Amino acid sequence: MNTRSISFRLVAWYAGWLAVIFLLLCALLYLDLRHFLEGDLRDSQLRRAHQIGDALLAHVKQSGEPYVASQVKDWYEPEVNDRFIRLTRADGTLVYASGMPHDGSFDPAQISAPPPSKTESFSKLALPGNKNILIASLNYKSPGNPDYLVEFGQLLDPVDTMLDHLLLQLILGLPLAVIIITAGGYLLVQRALKPVEQITRAAERITQHNLSDRLPIAQTGDEMERLSVSLNRMIARLDDAFQHSKRFVADASHELRTPLTILRGELENMAEDTRVDGEVRERAASMLEEAVHLSKIVEQLFTLSRLDAGEAQAEWTRFDLSELAKTTADQLSLLAEDKGISIVCDASQPMPVEGDRVRLKQVVVNLLDNAIKYTPEKGSIKLRVHGVNGHVMLEVEDNGIGIPPDALPYVFERFYRVDQMRTDGSESAGLGLSIVKSICAAHGAEVEANSVPGQGSCFCVRLPLSKN
Ligand code: ADP
Numbered sequence: 001m002n003t004r005s006i007s008f009r010l011v012a013w014y015a016g017w018l019a020v021i022f023l024l025l026c027a028l029l030y031l032d033l034r035h036f037l038e039g040d041l042r043d044s045q046l047r048r049a050h051q052i053g054d055a056l057l058a059h060v061k062q063s064g065e066p067y068v069a070s071q072v073k074d075w076y077e078p079e080v081n082d083r084f085i086r087l088t089r090a091d092g093t094l095v096y097a098s099g100m101p102h103d104g105s106f107d108p109a110q111i112s113a114p115p116p117s118k119t120e121s122f123s124k125l126a127l128p129g130n131k132n133i134l135i136a137s138l139n140y141k142s143p144g145n146p147d148y149l150v151e152f153g154q155l156l157d158p159v160d161t162m163l164d165h166l167l168l169q170l171i172l173g174l175p176l177a178v179i180i181i182t183a184g185g186y187l188l189v190q191r192a193l194k195p196v197e198q199i200t201r202a203a204e205r206i207t208q209h210n211l212s213d214r215l216p217i218a219q220t221g222d223e224m225e226r227l228s229v230s231l232n233r234m235i236a237r238l239d240d241a242f243q244h245s246k247r248f249v250a251d252a253s254h255e256l257r258t259p260l261t262i263l264r265g266e267l268e269n270m271a272e273d274t275r276v277d278g279e280v281r282e283r284a285a286s287m288l289e290e291a292v293h294l295s296k297i298v299e300q301l302f303t304l305s306r307l308d309a310g311e312a313q314a315e316w317t318r319f320d321l322s323e324l325a326k327t328t329a330d331q332l333s334l335l336a337e338d339k340g341i342s343i344v345c346d347a348s349q350p351m352p353v354e355g356d357r358v359r360l361k362q363v364v365v366n367l368l369d370n371a372i373k374y375t376p377e378k379g380s381i382k383l384r385v386h387g388v389n390g391h392v393m394l395e396v397e398d399n400g401i402g403i404p405p406d407a408l409p410y411v412f413e414r415f416y417r418v419d420q421m422r423t424d425g426s427e428s429a430g431l432g433l434s435i436v437k438s439i440c441a442a443h444g445a446e447v448e449a450n451s452v453p454g455q456g457s458c459f460c461v462r463l464p465l466s467k468n
Pocket of ligand 1: 370371374375398400401402403411412416417418419428429430431432433434457
């Protein structure tokens with residue numbers, strides 16, 4: 001589980017606060033109920049103490065103390081009802097004290113007299129056996145009668161039992177409630193964040209080649225919908241800008257072709273015109289060289305822009321890549337021989353592929369051309385075509401100067417050249433390998449380069465084998 005994810009942090013925060021709030025509410029409920037129940041018990045005991053005073057002690061002169069005692073016993077039956085009642089004179093002598101309750105839950109003799117206090121007071125005494133008794137004491141005064149202390153007490157057992165039961169329910173119910181609500185919250189958060197996952201996956205798939213794709217719009221009417229709409233608008237703007245720059249390169253290279261062809265023609269004529277002064281002819285020849293180089297760059301840019309635009313597949317045919325590799329190697333062997341380089345071609349098995357034959361030939365030409373360019377005299381080049389797991393591998397390996405490891409990741413980038421290797425700077429523009437890569441991409445193929453500086457390089461193209 002990712003503890004840094006939004007859903008985890010949100011749910012953890014939510015569950016934490018929920019637990020704290022529930023705990024506080026439960027504590028408040030428990031204390032409030034205890035306060036209410038005990039208060040109720042106090043009121044009822046005090047009421048009964050007043051009852052004894054008003055109904056019996058107010059007439060004690062006429063009725064006598066023994067009558068009061070017997071009436072109290074008859075009315076309240078303290079032993080049967082587990083109550084404690086005691087009547088004491090002002091000098092502390094006893095008028096009446098209830099006996100041991102029938103269930104023996106407490107011993108009245110153990111209950112000491114309360115300290116002298118105001119008219120009404122309450123005390124809570126702890127008894128053996130984890131019991132508590134609540135006693136209301138009333139100093140009863142009535143005109144023309146002696147003063148008496150009336151004590152009326154009752155065990156707190158029912159209140160304690162009820163509160164203990166409630167506490168148990170809260171202890172069990174609270175974590176359960178937190179778990180259920182948190183699980184519900186987790187599911188809700190997961191559902192709310194699902195569009196984020198979908199948007200992320202869709203965004204990962206969008207590259208410069210499929211900028212026309214859009215992110216899924218979560219029709220939720222919330223921030224997610226707004227976010228996906230805004231991101232889609234941003235992708236549309238990027239797509240526009242990208243298309244604009246691609247069109248610009250395509251238009252520019254297209255527009256440059258005709259004037260460059262005319263320029264080359266004129267320079268060729270001037271370089272060959274015997275009527276022109278020798279030095280001027282030399283300059284024209286040198287300018288012609290630059291114009292040829294410029295035309296080559298413009299042609300390459302034009303090729304790249306057509307590949308970027310996704311050339312129509314009308315030119316696609318099924319042909320044998322081994323045969324194409326062999327004929328191309330033959331054609332370039334003349335160039336290689338100039339440097340005393342041998343090209344060994346190992347392409348004996350027919351390897352049918354589907355694609356644009358002219359473009360795939362260009363791949364072989366560019367790779368072989370580089371191998372010849374960057375291999376010193378008397379070097380050797382191996383061209384291999386073989387099948388591996390439903391794919392054709394075309395490998396061009398040389399024992400030339402190689403490519404430094406830090407430059408290797410960039411060799412397929414446009415206009416990238418490894419400086420130290422610019423053996424014939426005028427002819428290199430750093431576009432050959434980017435054309436190879438674009439052609440491979442258009443054919444669903446992959447190309448990779450491996451190289452050891454000083455020992456050689458190997459370029460490997462992996463094309464799908466034609467199934468028919
Ligand atoms: P260029 O037209 O400059 O050859 P490429 O795109 O074909 O442009 O190659 C880019 C760079 O990769 C070259 O400048 C060169 O330094 C390096 N490179 C390509 N192929 C080889 C090779 N077979 N051996 C050594 N370096 C190579």
